[in-house]
Amino acid sequence: MISDKKDIIDIVKNKALTYQQKLFNLANISERLLESREILRYTNEEIIHLENHMICDLNEGYAIYRPRYIVADYSTFVKKGCKFLDISAPKNIDELLDGLLILYNHVPSITSFPVYIGNIDTLIDPFITDEQTDYIKIKRFLNHIDKTIVDSFCHANIGPNKTKAGELIIKTILELKNPTPNITLRYNSKVTDKDFALTAVKACLKASKPSFSNENLYHKDMGEHAIVSCYNALPMSGGAYTLLRLRLGTIAKASKTFKEFIEITLPKVTKLMLNMIDKRIKFLVEESSFFETSFLVKESFISRDNFTAMAGIVGLADAVNHFLASEGKAERFGLSSEGDEIAHHIMQTIASNVNSHKGVYVERTKEKYLLHAQVGANLSDEDNYNTPAHRIPIGEEPDLHVHIKQAAQFHKYFVSGTGDLFAFDQTYLGNLDAVLDIINGAMEMNYRYITTYLQNSDLVRVTGYLVKRSEVNKVERGEVVLRDTAILAKGTNDNSKVFQRRIRK
Amino acid sequence: MRDIIVNKIIPFSTVDGIGNRCAIFVQGCNVNCIYCHNSETINLCNECRECIEVCDQNALTYLYNKIHYNEDKCTFCDNCINLSKYQSSPKTKKYTVEELFQVVKRYKPFIRGITISGGEPTLYKDFLLKLFKKVKELGITCYVDTNGFYNGENLIDLIKETDNFLFDIKSIHQTKSLCRTQLKGCLENLVHLLNLNKVEEVRPVIIGDYDDSKNTVITVAKTLKNYPDVTYKLIKVHTLGLKKRANEAN
Numbered sequence: 187m188i189s190d191k192k193d194i195i196d197i198v199k200n201k202a203l204t205y206q207q208k209l210f211n212l213a214n215i216s217e218r219l220l221e222s223r224e225i226l227r228y229t230n231e232e233i234i235h236l237e238n239h240m241i242c243d244l245n246e247g248y249a250i251y252r253p254r255y256i257v258a259d260y261s262t263f264v265k266k267g268c269k270f271l272d273i274s275a276p277k278n279i280d281e282l283l284d285g286l287l288i289l290y291n292h293v294p295s296i297t298s299f300p301v302y303i304g305n306i307d308t309l310i311d312p313f314i315t316d317e318q319t320d321y322i323k324i325k326r327f328l329n330h331i332d333k334t335i336v337d338s339f340c341h342a343n344i345g346p347n348k349t350k351a352g353e354l355i356i357k358t359i360l361e362l363k364n365p366t367p368n369i370t371l372r373y374n375s376k377v378t379d380k381d382f383a384l385t386a387v388k389a390c391l392k393a394s395k396p397s398f399s400n401e402n403l404y405h406k407d408m409g410e411h412a413i414v415s416c417y418n419a420l421p422m423s424g425g426a427y428t429l430l431r432l433r434l435g436t437i438a439k440a441s442k443t444f445k446e447f448i449e450i451t452l453p454k455v456t457k458l459m460l461n462m463i464d465k466r467i468k469f470l471v472e473e474s475s476f477f478e479t480s481f482l483v484k485e486s487f488i489s490r491d492n493f494t495a496m497a498g499i500v501g502l503a504d505a506v507n508h509f510l511a512s513e514g515k516a517e518r519f520g521l522s523s524e525g526d527e528i529a530h531h532i533m534q535t536i537a538s539n540v541n542s543h544k545g546v547y548v549e550r551t552k553e554k555y556l557l558h559a560q561v562g563a564n565l566s567d568e569d570n571y572n573t574p575a576h577r578i579p580i581g582e583e584p585d586l587h588v589h590i591k592q593a594a595q596f597h598k599y600f601v602s603g604t605g606d607l608f609a610f611d612q613t614y615l616g617n618l619d620a621v622l623d624i625i626n627g628a629m630e631m632n633y634r635y636i637t638t639y640l641q642n643s644d645l646v647r648v649t650g651y652l653v654k655r656s657e658v659n660k661v662e663r664g665e666v667v668l669r670d671t672a673i674l675a676k677g678t679n680d681n682s683k684v685f686q687r688r689i690r691k
Numbered sequence: 692m693r694d695i696i697v698n699k700i701i702p703f704s705t706v707d708g709i710g711n712r713c714a715i716f717v718q719g720c721n722v723n724c725i726y727c728h729n730s731e732t733i734n735l736c737n738e739c740r741e742c743i744e745v746c747d748q749n750a751l752t753y754l755y756n757k758i759h760y761n762e763d764k765c766t767f768c769d770n771c772i773n774l775s776k777y778q779s780s781p782k783t784k785k786y787t788v789e790e791l792f793q794v795v796k797r798y799k800p801f802i803r804g805i806t807i808s809g810g811e812p813t814l815y816k817d818f819l820l821k822l823f824k825k826v827k828e829l830g831i832t833c834y835v836d837t838n839g840f841y842n843g844e845n846l847i848d849l850i851k852e853t854d855n856f857l858f859d860i861k862s863i864h865q866t867k868s869l870c871r872t873q874l875k876g877c878l879e880n881l882v883h884l885l886n887l888n889k890v891e892e893v894r895p896v897i898i899g900d901y902d903d904s905k906n907t908v909i910t911v912a913k914t915l916k917n918y919p920d921v922t923y924k925l926i927k928v929h930t931l932g933l934k935k936r937a938n939e940a941n
């Protein structure tokens with residue numbers, strides 16, 4: 187959305203933001219001061235659909251000067267070091283961890299913090315020499331990240347194979363209980379050692395990470411990839427230029443009939459979003475100097491032709507519930523087979539529009555943008571009416587086996603990521619195998635990503651990222667906090683009661 | 692036996708064997724332990740209809756010589772099952788092998804297997820034999836949670852079909868007073884299953900200062916000495932006045 191000069195002074199006077207948060211906010215405001223008609227050649231119709239909240243650009247700004255998500259191949263650093271930063275290839279664990287920390291400072295993203303910091307166990311493992319001292323070093327490394335990359339969208343990957351470094355990383359997760367980095371175990375039940383997976387389950391229950399991604403499925407759909415930000419799956423050595431999303435609940439409310447929605451409104455709004463994505467990418471590639479100037483490109487950490495873009499959705503549940511209600515049905519999305527049918531009809535319509543659109547500069551993903559089940563945000567009042575992704579609204583969740591099966595049928599649409607999170611009670615700690623059975627079952631049903639936490643832990647997964655409950659309480663009292671994700675979390679909790687998710691007993 | 696009477700089904704249980712298991716509690720037991728915590732599973736309903744009086748939600752009705760239970764109306768207040776004198780429940784449900792199999796199949800992707808608990812599952816041995824054969828076609832395991840009071844010779848086929856047992860040992864010498872039964876042979880049955888490598892967990896019961904508890908714990912521990920993989924879980928029961936009642940029953 188367009189900003190105005192008043193936004194600048196509001197940020198400057200804000201009592202709840204740190205200096206750094208103000209700086210990034212001011213930069214974002216300046217990007218949104220520019221006229222999108224001029225700079226991106228958005229049409230009036232496109233702008234109207236941003237302003238009526240049917241399409242959301244997640245406040246990405248109009249003068250785009252870096253891709254939204256960068257998936258740098260850090261193994262390049264291990265092999266060659268970095269000329270631009272004048273660091274030679276690391277010879278020991280100290281040089282490796284130091285070098286990576288320096289490099290992270292120079293990997294931009296939409297939030298200005300890196301959303302991906304590498305498959306850290308495979309990066310570190312060859313450098314392990316002494317388990318005890320290396321453990322302390324890894325702990326310091328991860329703690330440093332938590333205190334300097336103050337944004338929980340920062341994501342590390344581990345696995346799928348068990349390594350010594352992987353085990354040490356999980357040990358530190360349990361000890362530090364930090365929100366950042368978000369960590370995902372790229373899990374393949376046929377490849378990942380079972381004991382390693384069980385230790386990961388334990389850490390996931392006690393420290394809300396690592397989460398589990400379906401390595402097999404993602405590899406089939408995307409080849410070399412990484413899990414970044416919340417649970418986005420993106421091509422390795424590339425990333426995503428941009429992400430726009432459809433607020434399906436809002437679009438549904440504005441349509442008189444389901445027929446009008448599915449045949450006219452939805453295809454039209456989807457097309458407008460795709461056009462805007464085209465324009466954003468063109469500006470970034472052709473007019474901003476990013477791909478010509480970044481050392482990440484020059485030194486092959488990333489390559490322009492490995493980038494893609496994401497077409498997101500939120501509010502599938504709300505759109506479905508709107509049409510069920512308009513038919514006079516008392517059923518709700520999640521426990522209604524008719525609701526599921528409507529949902530598939532909606533998703534197939536979006537998917538066929540997205541897949542028949544020839545994307546620009548997205549050779550890596552066959553000239554198509556990828557559907558993404560966006561986890562939600564709090565950028566307009568309309569976000570109160572749009573449940574994240576294709577999720578069942580909190581408070582209406584059915585029994586776990588019903589819930590997982592219901593959600594699983596929609597995972598196939600979202601190649602660039604979707605996932606679900608389940609809060610468990612304490613008894614599961616006594617039977618980690620039981621949690622792994624549930625994860626295995628979900629993956630067997632082609633779940634892309636699943637994560638859990640214990641209901642009483644301080645670290646809570648909001649929609650895709652982690653926050654400390656205690657930090658959100660501070661935001662509620664108007665105090666300054668280190669991570670702006672705690673601020674986002676407050677908004678999301680106000681909207682969708684994430685702290686009251688159903689507990690599985 | 693065509694049907695099984697089920698007291699309740701817990702789709703995902705974390706405490707009925709390793710992994711996520713569907714726990715099916717059958718109705719009916721062959722003993723009557725003085726400390727039983729789900730004593731409403733002990734007897735089959737005798738259709739006395741007294742429970743209908745205490746259900747203020749109209750969840751229970753009597754029709755065609757049978758008690759009918761309407762789960763939609765039930766508030767789970769448990770007034771009906773607390774009518775302890777009959778140690779039964781009006782909330783049970785009958786299943787054929789096929790019906791119960793279909794229930795299990797719904798949970799299949801997420802469970803490692805099923806555990807039949809109770810009540811005493813071995814009372815339904817023929818039914819279970821058929822059920823287990825079908826369930827195992829799904830590639831998941833079948834466990835039995837038993838009190839050990841059974842005649843091994845009658846159970847040869849079910850034991851063969853059962854992947855693992857969870858085994859309660861109530862008492863070595865005082866089953867008569869504690870379980871109010873003349874049945875014997877639990878320890879021998881346990882040893883037999885151990886030899887077959889079919890025991891996942893053994894649970895002796897410790898009741899306050901009940902005379903036989905210590906002996907039971909030690910005897911079972913000795914029995915398990917050569918089976919390090921078998922979980923040995925001590926179940927402590929806090930019940931005041933049990934000893935007195937048990938000794939009175941002697």
Ligand code: SF4
Binds near residue numbers: 736737743
């Ligand atoms: S459940 Fe109990 S109280 Fe109700 S009819 Fe049966 S025996 Fe009587």
Ligand code: SF4
Binds near residue numbers: 746748765767768
């Ligand atoms: S538990 Fe249900 S059936 Fe039993 S008395 Fe209460 S409401 Fe009635």
